[in-house]
Amino acid sequence: MKENGSSLLAQAKWRIIDQTSLGPAFDAMQSFAIDDTLCTSVGSGESDSTMRAWVHHNTVVLGIQDTRLPYLQDGIDYLKEQGYRVIVRNSGGLAVVLDEGVLNVSLILPDAEKGIDINRGYDAMYKLIQRILAPYNKTIEAKEIVGSYCPGSYDLSINNRKFAGISQRRIRGGIAVQIYLCASGSGSQRANVIRQFYSAGLKNEETKFVYPVIVPDTMASLSELLQTDITVSSLMIPLLKTLKETGAQLSAIPLSSHEMQLFDYHLERMHSRNKKALPPF
Known part of the structure; x- marks a missing residue:
């Protein structure tokens, strides 16, 4: 049973940063640097709690464990042949696919004096997504979906098919709870991209770390699951409405x-991390 995360959603003020329409030039490294920046300013009290929404085109975001694949270069070559940019993120987890049909949302909160239990952060995001999708009358479960990419105990699924994954990052008194939501497109096609990446990167070699065996049909987009046209834009409207319904004041502040x-400092750190983690091209 997942704990109710409503209390974390009920902030007095939510700062809104909507970066969903910045287009293909918006690089994913910038996103992770922005979240670290916001964690720092929210944690210090310089900024109110923040909801940031963002989209990246044709990008595969790797986790640190992915960079330890025995044939990493071959895996990256495959992704680049398919038209994907490749970066390594600074939060936990494994490889995920981002494209124009995937909405990413970050809830950036101050860590309370006693510290916010890691599950409460996950629960807050889970509760938010449940509320956004409530009109569709579908049961949304939070549990690991074996066979999905970047599996975890807070995979969000409908009828055992995953449409979203949640991660967390904590830095300097701030917490970023991050989710990717597959709104449109084919979930199984995205999963197959990651399946082929691992196939090329492992070549059946035994490794200490056990990489997921991807079963593409375990993943789907909300459009597929709800059998209706779901877009990034159509999710943003109930997202903002739900935050407002908590009683919070919403303000768009750059x-x-x-x-x-x-941001410049954190972006340089991201570039440095990627330079060390990825093989030279």
Whole structure:
């Protein structure tokens, strides 16, 4: 039984940063640097709790364990042949596919004095998605979907088919709870991309770390699961409405000049991390 995460959603104010329409030039490394920046400013009290929404085109985001594949270069070559950019993120988990049909949402919260239990962060995001999708009258479960990419205990699924995954990052007194939601397109096609990546990167070699065996049919988009046209835009409307219904004041506030300085610092760290983690091209 997952704990109710409503209390974390009920912030007095939510700062809104909507970056869903920045287009193909918006690089995923920038996104992770922005979330680290916001964690720092939310954690220090410089910023209110923040909801950031974002989209990246044709990008595969790897986890640190993925960079230890014995034939990593072959796996990356496959992804690039399919038209994907490849980056390594700074939060946990394994490889995921991002494209224009995938909505990413970050809830960035201050860590309370006693500390927010890691499951409460996951529960808050789970509760948010349940509310957004409530009109469709489908049971949304939070449990690991074996056969999916980046499997975890808070995979979100309908009828045992995963449409979303949640991760967390904590830095300098702030917490970023991040989710990717497959709104449209084919979930199984995305899963097959990651299946082929692991096939090329492992070549059946035994490794200490057990990489997931991807079964493409375990994944689907919300459009497929709900049998209706779900888009990034159509999810944003109930997302904002749900935050407002908690009683919060919503304000669209861009990064401040101080936050832009922090962003430059965190982006340089992302570039450095990627340079060390990925083989030279």
